[in-house]
Amino acid sequence: MPVSPIPRGVYPSVTALDPKALRARGITLVLADLDNTLVPYGVTEPPEEIVAWKQALEAQGIQLFLLSNSRRPGRAQGFAQRLGIPYQGHSGKPRRAGYLRAMERMGRRPEETVMVGDQIFTDTLGANNAGVVPMLVEPIRLAGNPGRYLRYAAETPFRLLGKRRPFL
Ligand SMILES: [Mg+2]
Numbered sequence: 807m808p809v810s811p812i813p814r815g816v817y818p819s820v821t822a823l824d825p826k827a828l829r830a831r832g833i834t835l836v837l838a839d840l841d842n843t844l845v846p847y848g849v850t851e852p853p854e855e856i857v858a859w860k861q862a863l864e865a866q867g868i869q870l871f872l873l874s875n876s877r878r879p880g881r882a883q884g885f886a887q888r889l890g891i892p893y894q895g896h897s898g899k900p901r902r903a904g905y906l907r908a909m910e911r912m913g914r915r916p917e918e919t920v921m922v923g924d925q926i927f928t929d930t931l932g933a934n935n936a937g938v939v940p941m942l943v944e945p946i947r948l949a950g951n952p953g954r955y956l957r958y959a960a961e962t963p964f965r966l967l968g969k970r971r972p973f974l
Contacts, residue, residue: 811964813930813942815972820844820922820943821859827974828920829866835914836863837873837905837938839923840882842945842954844872850881852889860889873897873908873921875928899928905936920973926961930968939973 817823820843841847844856860870872886872893886893897904909919916937923929924945933940942965948954
């Protein structure tokens, strides 16, 4: 049976994911995408609101983790270091192996884990592949690349379905 590309809710931004509410649902690990999820493409420094959100997660005993498909060390790894969170590149989203490797490294099970990302066909599909709760955010900025608009259009039906079944 094909794996579902439907997310559990569509949120305006990562900071809309309330750490207390996540913890109340038993979540202790948040796997996050970088580009258009935590920051726009190209940004290297963690913004203040992301630092504050990460601290609020930690105050609830929730670990933030950067799950990247990047194949070379560089911006994503440096971003994670400056934010003070674990990083994994070569994650191969939407395949499940990268998600499983990240959970194994952190000693967490799928039911304790959410994935937050902006793309249905990588972040969401991979999370469902791995049995992790798929939470979708609106991309921070589509401008600058026509391909992003096309992808967003292709994702629209799944976004609409996902809006009807929020996790929080
Ligand atoms: Mg992204």
